[in-house]
Every structure is written in C-alpha cells, then in structure tokens.
Amino acid sequence: MYLAIPSSGPTVDDPVDTRLGRAPYFLIVHTETNETEFVSNPYAADSGGVGPRVVQMLVQKGVTDLIAPQIGGHADNALVAAGIRVYLWEGAGTVSSALEMYRAGRLSLMAGKSGSS
C-alpha cells in the first residue's frame, strides 16, 4: 500500500499543504517497506481541473491512502471512484508529524463521500 501526503515543500520538515490539487509536492510512502519518495505536482499552477488530474496521478503511483485537510468536489468524486481512503488532517504540522500520526492510527477517515468508501 502507498500513502500520499500533500506537502508545501520537498522535505518531511515542510508543512502539510492545505490543498490537494494545488499542493506543490506529495510525499509517497510505501507503508510496508517505509520507502519514501517526493513527487512534484505538475498541475499545481494550472488554471483548472487540477483535482481530478492529481487523483489520476496518485492512482498511477499506486496510492491507496491519502492524508488531506480539505478536498474539492471534483477530486472527491475521483477519490471515491478510485477507492482511495482519505484520512482527515486538521490543524497545522509537518509532513513527518502527519506520517507519525497515521502510523499511530490517530487519524480518522474523512466523514465525506471519500471517507466512507
């Protein structure tokens, strides 16, 4: 399984980005091997339709779990269709703290459409 975390920068000490489609980077973590990779978001500065395309990219990377603060309607639809589990990220914090909380099982599944899938 792969976990994705939207990040404001290319290191685990950067804050979790508050947007999904326009996050500049994603940390992708293999949850069994703990291998990590930062991917830059090629759609971050595009004019529109970024949410669905980011979900498409995450699916291609094999992502099954996502930590995100808030999600737009188009992306939410795509996450449901792709069967990606979305964990709610509230408040501020770094990517590494989000990863720790995920591993400790302290994040809850988002109550929206994607959370229930």
Next chain:
Amino acid sequence: MLIAIASGKGGTGKTTVAVNLACVLSSSSPLTLADCDVEEPNAHLFFPGSGVKEPVTLPVPVIDPGRCDYCGKCGLFCQYGALIVLKERVLQYPQLCHSCGGCRLVCPTHAISERPEQAGTIERYDPTPSLHLVTGRLAEGSIHTPTVIRAVRDAVDGAPLVLLDAPPGTACAAMETLEGCDFCLMVTEPTPFGLHDLRLICELARLFRIPAGVVINRCDDEDTAVEAFCREQDLPVLMRIPFDRTIALMQGSSRIISRDDPVWRDRFRRLGRDCLAMAGGR
C-alpha cells in the same frame, strides 16, 4: 451595423441604456437587440414575450467500454481534467470539457466518439413589429459563456442594425461580444469603481480599434474624475443620467423611460443618432 453597450463594472446601467436605445431606434427602422449577458440576461424583462428556445451545444467525449483498454493517454492529454483514467474506469467531468477533440485524436483504440452537451439556449421573438430580441442564456453549471455568446452573434449575423447588450467585465465574455463591433457605448458611474473599470473597457475597445463614447449614469456632478478621464482620453460623453428616484422607480417596474417620458425620448433619440454617426464614421 453592430453597436455594443458595455461597461466593465457591473450594475452601471447597460441594460437600461440598451433597452431605451432599442426602443427609440426601432421606431424608425427595424432593429435587433442581442442580450449577450448570457449569465444573467435581463433585457427580456422590459419586452415581455416568448419564442422558441434553441439549444446551444458543444461536443463532449463518449467512451466505448468495449474498445477502451484504459491505456490512460486521453486522461494525460486532457488539460482540463475533463476525463481521467483510473485502474479500470474512465471518469468524466463533461462540465470541464472544452471540446477540443484531442482525447479522440490520441485514443489508439478509437474508443472515443462525441455527443452534444448543452451549454445554453437562445430564445428569439419580436416584442414589437420592428424589434427583434435575441436572448442567450447559459445553462446552469456550464462554464461555456463565450460559446453561448458566439451563438447569439451567429443568430444576429446579417441583421442591418444590432444593439448588443454586453456582459460586465473585460474578460472572454466581453471580448466575444465586442469583437467586430462598429461602436462601443460605455456606460459608467462617477465612482472610483466606475472609473477603474471604465479604464479597462476603454483599453479593450482600443485594442479592438472600436470607436467609443460614454454614458455617465447616476450623475449629479459634472466635475468628477470620470469626466476628467473622458476629456483626457478624448472620449465623448454622450449622455448623463441623473441619480433620480423617478427613473429608478420606472426602471424597477420594468418600464422604459424613453417610451413613457417625451423628454427622455428626445434625449435617447439624440444618443441613438450620435451612436449611429460615430459607428458609421469608421
């Protein structure tokens, strides 16, 4: 001849000026009023009636699941996120599609065809024997404002005299309305916002090389920054409409001041003559 009534800023009185001009000019020759403010058309409120509503459509992709092998090429091609390819599913957002047809071209298995998606409607009728009204209306949720405006422009193509009630702003929708017009009447108000957006619409008209004139609405003082700007830019102020409760009341009950008040009838006749003269002087 095409005369656009534009403003930059919303709510300055474009439609008020357009319906009054339509009223006086159509008394002497046949005229078409084209409501190009398709996101919120309102000229029809002054000319009750109804006609056939023709759909305005755009082609959007249809995927044949029997042929699609989920290779993902279409999803990577689309710059608008209108279709994305998941593992064994193509998810479509027709409302984001810009109808470029690219997905169809890049599909190696020819799994993509097209169907029409409604972007809006066009309604046309004759409120009076010499006035033809064409109203464009954007479909709820659609983003294709310029497409519907283009359809309105096509519908009035060839008419001898057309007034185009433009949408506010100076972006795509206003450009689609202004392009190719013979004259642009800019309606503004003596406020900082009115002046700011008058500058923008003035710049746009210049870009399109369209001669322009100004109507200042809600105007009680001729010594304003808007007047100074018009002098500085050589923009003729063709009419000033005072901030008048009677006018507001008539307007609010969808009456037309140039039809009900002989003084205003003469003023709008003069404005119409000025517009036609400036449009013809191209």
